[in-house]
Amino acid sequence: MRDSRTSSSEMTAWCSAVVLLSLILLLSVRENNASGSPRGSQFSEKTCEDIYVVGEGETLHTIDDKCGDPFIAERNPHIHDPDDVFPGLVIRIAPFYFPRKV
CATH class of the missing domain: 1.20.5 (Single alpha-helices involved in coiled-coils or other helix-helix interfaces)
Incomplete structure (x- = not known):
């Protein structure tokens, strides 16, 4: 037993x-x-929140395309040159979402 x-x-x-x-x-x-993930899809996996940390290879244009905020430079007075964005830079964004047509 x-x-x-x-x-x-x-x-x-x-x-x-x-x-x-x-x-x-x-x-x-x-x-x-x-x-x-592959480099091309790394941008789509990040979320767009009020505070955003720039990733490697990102520009203000790619962040705008992803998050829908065309006024990133205006919202961040610490960005003196929009072409001088580097990984680790903390920025403030305000994502804009277009209303869906029903």
Whole structure:
């Protein structure tokens, strides 16, 4: 009787370990897919919030296209030259969404 309890608890432990490892692997793959996207789609994955951190390869024009704020330079007096935007620069944006026609 003791052997059946031991094997049962060992089986439960192994199943729990397999489930835990599967979850860790799944979350790791999802995180890598989100961060390891091709360069062309990196802009579409970011969200447009009030405060925006410029990513590598982005310009005010690409941020405007993505977020819908054509007045980024006007809203950010610390940007003296619109062509001098660099990764890590923190800017304020106000996304503008056109109303949908029904």
